[in-house]
Amino acid sequence: MQQELTRSNQELEQFAYAVSHDLRQPLRMVNSYLQLLTRELGNDLSDDAQEMIHFARDGAERMDNMILGTLDYSRVGRKTSPMEWVDSRAVLDDVMGFLKPMLTESGGHVHIEGDWPKVYASRDELTRLLQNLLDNALKYVEKGTTPDVTITGHQQTSEWQVDVKDNGIGIAPEQHDRLFGVFTRLQPRSRFEGTGIGLAICKRIVEHHDGAISVSSTGEGDGSCFTFTLPLTQA
Numbered sequence: 001m002q003q004e005l006t007r008s009n010q011e012l013e014q015f016a017y018a019v020s021h022d023l024r025q026p027l028r029m030v031n032s033y034l035q036l037l038t039r040e041l042g043n044d045l046s047d048d049a050q051e052m053i054h055f056a057r058d059g060a061e062r063m064d065n066m067i068l069g070t071l072d073y074s075r076v077g078r079k080t081s082p083m084e085w086v087d088s089r090a091v092l093d094d095v096m097g098f099l100k101p102m103l104t105e106s107g108g109h110v111h112i113e114g115d116w117p118k119v120y121a122s123r124d125e126l127t128r129l130l131q132n133l134l135d136n137a138l139k140y141v142e143k144g145t146t147p148d149v150t151i152t153g154h155q156q157t158s159e160w161q162v163d164v165k166d167n168g169i170g171i172a173p174e175q176h177d178r179l180f181g182v183f184t185r186l187q188p189r190s191r192f193e194g195t196g197i198g199l200a201i202c203k204r205i206v207e208h209h210d211g212a213i214s215v216s217s218t219g220e221g222d223g224s225c226f227t228f229t230l231p232l233t234q235a
Contacts, residue, residue, distance in 0.1 A: 020071045024064060031060045076204045081124040088153065089116035091123060095130045099138070108138050108147030115155035120234045125205045132198045133226050137166035160232050165225040171217040179215055
């Protein structure tokens with residue numbers, strides 16, 4: 001039964017990858033023709049027509065981002081670096097480098113505390129996990145609020161726990177169970193951009209490493225704390 005389940009999961013992952021990859025080609029064609037139409041008609045386009053083309057291109061771009069998110073989701077455990085012992089602090093330092101432009105723009109702060117041991121993980125996936133969680137913590141804040149995030153590692157006997165605590169918009173308790181679903185959005189796009197797949201990828205990465213992920217928040221406006229655990233032993 002375990003072998004059959006593994007085979008079925010592999011087939012589903014390959015199917016998701018193939019479908020997502022093939023969907024991008026006609027979508028790129030739609031976007032290209034919209035650009036050509038704008039260039040061809042130029043000033044002859046009415047304001048309403050320009051607005052409609054803008055909405056169409058925006059929709060095509062958002063769909064492309066969702067397809068890319070699906071590709072990323074299907075690649076977890078397949079198209080990433082192999083499992084090995086990696087320096088978690090070195091991975092975090094790389095992530096902080098990636099986030100530097102975002103920190104500069106927002107004026108935000110990330111405080112690093114606690115234990116950062118070597119863990120048995122895919123370096124690519126651990127990087128993506130930390131980057132997604134920190135990116136969200138810096139992004140989902142009220143307008144006019146300076147992001148302030150603390151990421152803390154806790155080394156225990158058999159597992160490593162990481163807490164990412166922010167001063168963001170918070171999450172209503174009744175929404176916690178929905179948060180890690182694919183394409184689940186709790187905020188309108190007019191308020192925050194995104195595809196709604198980032199946390200689903202985080203959950204998939206953690207589960208691929210035989211760990212667990214959760215969130216705690218007392219409600220909207222009170223900030224959030226995302227917690228994940230990874231085993232400190234080789235599977």
